[in-house]
Amino acid sequence: MSARKIIIDTDPGQDDAVAILLALASPEEIDVLGITAVAGNVPLALTSKNARIVCELAGKPETKVFEGCDRPMGRELVTAEHVHGKTGLNGPVLPDPVMTVEAQHAVDFIIDTLRAHDAGTVTLCPLGPLTNIGTAFEKAPDVVEKVQEIILMGGAYFEVGNITPAAEFNIYVDPQAADIVFKSGVPIVVMPLDVTHKALVTPSRNDAFRNIGTKVGTAVAEMTDFFERFDKEKYGSDGAPLHDPCVTAYLIQPSLFSGRHINVEIEATSELTMGMTVADWWRVTDRKPNALFVGDLNSDGFFSLLTERLSRL
Ligand code: RIB
Numbered sequence: 001m002s003a004r005k006i007i008i009d010t011d012p013g014q015d016d017a018v019a020i021l022l023a024l025a026s027p028e029e030i031d032v033l034g035i036t037a038v039a040g041n042v043p044l045a046l047t048s049k050n051a052r053i054v055c056e057l058a059g060k061p062e063t064k065v066f067e068g069c070d071r072p073m074g075r076e077l078v079t080a081e082h083v084h085g086k087t088g089l090n091g092p093v094l095p096d097p098v099m100t101v102e103a104q105h106a107v108d109f110i111i112d113t114l115r116a117h118d119a120g121t122v123t124l125c126p127l128g129p130l131t132n133i134g135t136a137f138e139k140a141p142d143v144v145e146k147v148q149e150i151i152l153m154g155g156a157y158f159e160v161g162n163i164t165p166a167a168e169f170n171i172y173v174d175p176q177a178a179d180i181v182f183k184s185g186v187p188i189v190v191m192p193l194d195v196t197h198k199a200l201v202t203p204s205r206n207d208a209f210r211n212i213g214t215k216v217g218t219a220v221a222e223m224t225d226f227f228e229r230f231d232k233e234k235y236g237s238d239g240a241p242l243h244d245p246c247v248t249a250y251l252i253q254p255s256l257f258s259g260r261h262i263n264v265e266i267e268a269t270s271e272l273t274m275g276m277t278v279a280d281w282w283r284v285t286d287r288k289p290n291a292l293f294v295g296d297l298n299s300d301g302f303f304s305l306l307t308e309r310l311s312r313l
């Protein structure tokens with residue numbers, strides 16, 4: 001089977017970095033057409049820089065990285081340095097990138113790429129706020145029907161919020177963009193906190209990363225050493241949740257994951273519940289299902305796949 005053509009939209013972020021590394025380590029399954037940076041965990045200049053740092057860490061400096069939106073569609077930017085550190089990639093000491101960012105705006109790259117490919121052949125993989133995707137759909141409605149699938153990290157139901165009592169960070173930062181995406185009609189796979197909080201980097205799993213014995217394995221272990229302190233302190237969990245790599249792992253081995261095809265709508269009005277993913281998990285409404293909402297994964301299988309693939313870089 002030929003590799004799946006994807007665009008990774010991202011706000012690195014240590015977990016974004018691992019998701020990108022996994023994708024770049026898996027050319028048989030994944031053809032990364034480009035990486036589009038968006039403001040999220042840290043401001044755009046840093047997410048763009050971090051995306052390039054990760055591409056060079058992977059030994060793939062030829063990867064095309066584009067800069068997108070530096071603020072949400074209709075709200076002030078909220079960032080997460082308290083989780084990811086001031087640079088957004090705290091933990092390992094990695095060299096500044098040599099590779100440059102592409103001249104084209106990320107939103108135009110997304111639009112042009114979808115127009116240039118046959119319908120149903122390009123998958124969008126957002127790992128941060130949905131600003132670039134929502135802006136592309138608003139600017140060029142003709143491209144919406146060309147998208148094969150959107151596989152995104154965001155939202156929560158049973159796990160409720162991680163940035164407010166009601167909302168997960170990616171959706172909270174740009175609820176207007178998320179509303180556009182979830183109402184677009186594009187087939188969506190959602191990796192919410194409900195599943196990503198089961199992808200915990202326990203000490204033995206992080207040792208496995210470190211024991212790969214390469215600069216990639218060591219860097220990932222050092223990212224986790226930094227990234228885990230927030231969740232361990234807040235949730236008392238046994239390690240950092242690897243949110244974003246659930247997206248790229250799904251592309252490689254979907255059987256690791258399970259969920260329900262349900263209706264998911266976005267709170268984009270009330271400040272109290274702004275950015276909440278209102279997931280009809282129990283199907284108590286007649287709202288049309290619009291997303292595969294993933295609730296579980298085979299975590300040992302996930303980490304086995306991730307460790308093996310990282311060892312290839
Ligand atoms: O809530 C977790 C999500 O927010 C992850 O994508 C993390 O990288 C941040 O963007």
Ligand code: CA
Pocket residue numbers: 010011012013015016041127128244
């Ligand atoms: Ca992210």
